[in-house]
């Protein structure tokens with residue numbers, strides 16, 4: 594979507610809409626409960642599929658860095674998935690980190706630290722991380738290559754990095770929504786109006802069904818976007834969005850001296866993970882690797898790329 598705008602704009606965007614804020618909102622709703630009972634009612638297995646994908650490749654990392662951790666929900670899910678690990682979550686949005694800290698404290702997760710750091714500036718954190726995750730961050734940056742190189746420098750010798758990036762081929766709905774709201778709202782930075790219009794236009798998916806959604810609005814007197822304004826803003830009103838395809842993903846890895854270990858999630862590195870038809874497999878496997886990956890992405894049309902990479906060895 595167009596040229597990424599100023600970094601400051603992204604920072605103030607997340608200051609207004611700390612992402613994803615789900616667990617934090619849940620915690621606010623449970624304030625009436627004694628503190629020791631709150632964890633019992635909190636749902637903390639967000640992004641289960643992402644965690645499963647990471648666990649399928651990574652066994653027992655001792656130190657994990659969550660770069661661009663936002664309100665820390667994945668950091669917390671990672672802490673649960675790897676109970677021996679010590680984790681550091683960094684983000685340039687202090688408000689997000691305050692929310693992250695309050696949720697981690699409520700859950701008694703002392704193994705997690707959160708620190709304000711700007712990935713577009715030289716980082717002041719130590720290295721030696723066995724696993725670095727960077728989810729939904731680089732595609733919102735003006736210079737993702739610089740950020741990624743800094744992260745790679747902080748990998749332990751055998752460390753691996755898990756990256757999640759927007760995929761161009763599967764994002765036509767979101768792209769259309771972004772462009773539509775840009776057309777309708779003359780001040781492109783007026784995120785609140787865009788979020789409101791996204792609701793009025795019906796752009797927001799209603800996971801609980803239209804009827805219950807409407808009923809919920811009436812009964813609870815809530816704002817129409819009760820699934821979370823942060824999600825709507827992130828999808829339809831973000832000031833800086835970049836979309837990738839396999840070739841640009843590989844270029845990004847290359848720029849940081851990384852080699853691809855595997856694509857996970859929608860996109861895969863091996864056609865046999867997606868098809869069993871012998872004719873399809875034969876033709877795919879005859880292709881050189883990059884063309885095979887291109888063929889896979891054209892067939893799958895992923896809206897994101899999840900991948901594991903490591904320092905180039907040769």
Ligand SMILES: C[S@@+](CC[C@H](N)C(=O)[O-])C[C@H]1O[C@@H](n2cnc3c(N)ncnc32)[C@H](O)[C@@H]1O
Nearest residue numbers: 607612661662663684685686711712713728729
């Ligand atoms: C879409 S959110 C993803 C949050 C989290 N990784 C998740 O998946 O729930 C993107 C996050 O990247 C952070 N971010 C963007 N640019 C950054 C930068 N230059 N330095 C540090 N954090 C940044 C934002 O503040 C925001 O919290």
